[in-house]
Amino acid sequence: MKDGEIISNVRLQGDYFVVKFYAPAISRSARAGQFVHVRIDRGLDRILRRPFSIHDTAPDGTVTVVYKVVGHGTRTLSTLPAGATCDLLGPLGVGFRDVPEEVVPVLVGGGYGAAATYLLTKQLPQRGVFLLGARSAGDVLLTDAYRAANYDVRVATNDGSMGRRGLVTDLLDGVFDEYAGRKLFFYGCGPHPMLMALARILRKRGAAGELSIDHLMCCGVGACFACVVKVKSDTPEGWSYARACTDGPVFDLDDVYVE
Numbered sequence: 001m002k003d004g005e006i007i008s009n010v011r012l013q014g015d016y017f018v019v020k021f022y023a024p025a026i027s028r029s030a031r032a033g034q035f036v037h038v039r040i041d042r043g044l045d046r047i048l049r050r051p052f053s054i055h056d057t058a059p060d061g062t063v064t065v066v067y068k069v070v071g072h073g074t075r076t077l078s079t080l081p082a083g084a085t086c087d088l089l090g091p092l093g094v095g096f097r098d099v100p101e102e103v104v105p106v107l108v109g110g111g112y113g114a115a116a117t118y119l120l121t122k123q124l125p126q127r128g129v130f131l132l133g134a135r136s137a138g139d140v141l142l143t144d145a146y147r148a149a150n151y152d153v154r155v156a157t158n159d160g161s162m163g164r165r166g167l168v169t170d171l172l173d174g175v176f177d178e179y180a181g182r183k184l185f186f187y188g189c190g191p192h193p194m195l196m197a198l199a200r201i202l203r204k205r206g207a208a209g210e211l212s213i214d215h216l217m218c219c220g221v222g223a224c225f226a227c228v229v230k231v232k233s234d235t236p237e238g239w240s241y242a243r244a245c246t247d248g249p250v251f252d253l254d255d256v257y258v259e
Ligand SMILES: Cc1cc2nc3c(=O)[nH]c(=O)nc-3n(C[C@H](O)[C@H](O)[C@H](O)COP(=O)(O)OP(=O)(O)OC[C@H]3O[C@@H](n4cnc5c(N)ncnc54)[C@H](O)[C@@H]3O)c2cc1C
Pocket: 035, 050, 051, 052, 053, 054, 065, 066, 067, 068, 069, 070, 071, 072, 073, 074, 075, 112, 115, 116, 214, 215, 216, 217, 249
């Protein structure tokens, strides 16, 4: 098999697909929260690299990505058959940190963010909680995989078509109540407004955690500054820029600048 070769590329549900690449070097060293930067080729059409969180890895040298078709790159990727090859850079970026075994990991995902935290179920020996927010039932992703990993799975949908009606942050009070007396550590990945709301609530609660702040990226390796995000700092403004691709995408909750 060639490096970057697609082993399978199938529709998961709706606009979401799951692609498995043969990429043994990346598979061996990847950590949850890191990403691959994928150059998607289709004939003469060579598209700029696109970043995707590493959803899963396996001892057979594969790397799995769950992606949503939103534009040219992802649409092209969805047409590539098994046997086609993509050029993969990775694993890139700072991943999620481990926590001691007595700490309960609480994974909070929105949209494809559900894919980015899954490797934590393998990286951490303890079981935890997985909170997922989605627009409606059709966007509820990967809950079976988290259940199979013995995570306590709770879902909120905006339209109430699955789980609780509301936002993923509406599920937090229940977790704080039910796990009172236990140390919790939050891992968040999802749309920016969701992450900002999560950060505000966790700060008020004095909770600890890390957030994966995804941003439009170009080079993916720290050279172009296309991906800068604001982080807290001692400057007069109270913030400075950091590169999501190399300083992140995972940032400590304490460093996240909430506007
Ligand atoms: C670190 C990181 C990890 C990511 N992981 C995943 C993943 O696991 N699964 C997944 O489906 N997507 C993921 N993304 C988003 C993914 O990179 C974009 O959806 C993809 O680049 C869009 O390419 P496109 O050519 O299809 O769309 P384009 O034609 O480039 O854009 C189409 C639409 O998508 C929006 N878009 C483009 N890039 C992003 C982005 N980075 N974040 C949010 N919206 C974007 C554009 O604003 C536009 O509205 C991740 C992004 C980052 C930075």
